[in-house]
Amino acid sequence: MSAFGVDPAVKAALIAALDKGEPLPMVEPGGASETKLTTWAGEVGLPPAVVLLAARLSPSTGVEVDPEAVTFVRALLLAIEPRADLSGVAHGWLAWSWHYASEPLSRLMPSTEGQLAGAAIAALHACVARGNIVGRLDWRAARTRLSRLAAANDEAGRAAAVLQAGAWDLVRAPGAVDDALSAWESLYRIRIQTADGWGEAEDAKLGALLGEVRPVVRERVGDNPGRGDPQALTVYVDLWRREFTTLMEQHNDPIWDRFKAQQQAVGEALSRLRQEGREALVRLIGETPQPDRQSADGVDGAASHG
Amino acid sequence: MSSFAQVTEETFDAQVLNASTPVLVDFYADWCGPCRAMEPALKDVAAEYEGEVMVVKLNVDENPAVQQRYGVMGIPALLLFDGGQLRERIAGAQPRSTIAAMIEKVAGSRA
Numbered sequence: 001m002s003a004f005g006v007d008p009a010v011k012a013a014l015i016a017a018l019d020k021g022e023p024l025p026m027v028e029p030g031g032a033s034e035t036k037l038t039t040w041a042g043e044v045g046l047p048p049a050v051v052l053l054a055a056r057l058s059p060s061t062g063v064e065v066d067p068e069a070v071t072f073v074r075a076l077l078l079a080i081e082p083r084a085d086l087s088g089v090a091h092g093w094l095a096w097s098w099h100y101a102s103e104p105l106s107r108l109m110p111s112t113e114g115q116l117a118g119a120a121i122a123a124l125h126a127c128v129a130r131g132n133i134v135g136r137l138d139w140r141a142a143r144t145r146l147s148r149l150a151a152a153n154d155e156a157g158r159a160a161a162v163l164q165a166g167a168w169d170l171v172r173a174p175g176a177v178d179d180a181l182s183a184w185e186s187l188y189r190i191r192i193q194t195a196d197g198w199g200e201a202e203d204a205k206l207g208a209l210l211g212e213v214r215p216v217v218r219e220r221v222g223d224n225p226g227r228g229d230p231q232a233l234t235v236y237v238d239l240w241r242r243e244f245t246t247l248m249e250q251h252n253d254p255i256w257d258r259f260k261a262q263q264q265a266v267g268e269a270l271s272r273l274r275q276e277g278r279e280a281l282v283r284l285i286g287e288t289p290q291p292d293r294q295s296a297d298g299v300d301g302a303a304s305h306g
Numbered sequence: 307m308s309s310f311a312q313v314t315e316e317t318f319d320a321q322v323l324n325a326s327t328p329v330l331v332d333f334y335a336d337w338c339g340p341c342r343a344m345e346p347a348l349k350d351v352a353a354e355y356e357g358e359v360m361v362v363k364l365n366v367d368e369n370p371a372v373q374q375r376y377g378v379m380g381i382p383a384l385l386l387f388d389g390g391q392l393r394e395r396i397a398g399a400q401p402r403s404t405i406a407a408m409i410e411k412v413a414g415s416r417a
């Protein structure tokens with residue numbers, strides 16, 4: 001198993017870089033790509049899953065570095081005990097999301113099947129967080145057990161999808177944390193749409209409108225540039241928003257007011273989740289057992305223990 | 307750059323339809339952002355199912371006939387073949403668990 005540990009000099013250099021306003025990949029506007037984040041994580045000795053989680057929990061819209069993101073990443077770096085093995089932290093965070101979040105996933109999957117399957121996955125995460133190893137076939141079986149539940153297009157189904165998305169060995173597949181957070185967005189969207197009575201007819205209208213916007217945007221700025229080019233991504237997203245809003249206003253259908261309200265509600269729910277998730281991540285990093293001083297300092301064990 | 311084997315119109319039958327294991331084909335293009343974004347997920351899934359499922363890529367710009375043959379309207383698109391037959395398909399960038407579930411469905415029916 002990989003043991004990730006940040007060198008004290010690297011930790012100091014990263015904090016100094018943040019203080020000088022250098023945009024570390026974790027605070028990159030628009031969100032750095034998964035490849036960039038995992039490569040950088042390897043260079044500085046942080047577990048890629050922790051870096052990805054931190055980046056996706058950071059507020060990172062717009063083209064400027066968000067000061068709130070800098071504050072968070074600085075707190076995260078300060079919480080790291082040099083050379084501590086943080087490879088279980090992201091698993092601990094996913095276990096937290098089942099048990100201890102203010103709205104834990106366990107509350108969203110009330111069926112017996114959901115409770116059992118979800119608790120089994122949370123137990124696997126907790127097991128790795130404590131420093132144990134879970135085999136990939138165990139993860140695979142846990143994911144498969146959730147397949148039927150995760151196929152349902154309701155709140156419980158989306159909660160199952162969050163759990164299923166994160167149920168991987170995060171050293172081998174760190175991007176699974178990214179998948180889990182994306183699934184969470186889908187959960188909030190389903191919840192808010194359901195509460196609003198948004199159905200197939202509204203979906204069909206939305207699909208038609210998107211179909212009108214897509215070729216206009218493509219003709220002007222090309223296809224979605226994806227993460228990794230914040231300037232291009234911002235131009236792309238802004239144009240989408242502008243064209244979409246213009247068409248909504250032209251169509252003058254009351255469902256577009258509902259759609260706008262839903263978008264805002266999803267954004268607010270995600271913002272709350274990220275805020276709470278950031279606090280939990282920093283706390284979990286701070287709670288990581290301190291490295292054995294013998295291995296941390298390279299001093300003789302007998303001498304250090306007197 | 308991708309580390310996956312590339313298939314073409316010329317090699318598709320031999321590498322995909324006549325393969326002894328299921329083959330997951332990623333229909334992509336170099337200019338497609340979501341295709342690039344899905345690449346790490348595809349690598350993780352390929353590693354997870356190494357020896358059980360082969361993952362290959364097909365560039366739709368260079369191989370339009372295969373795209374047309376299977377009615378692929380948008381990319382990225384993942385098509386899973388087994389025993390010369392198209393068994394499952396899914397459109398758009400997908401998380402690891404969804405790709406894995408698609409594979410499990412076919413692998414499960416094989417056992």
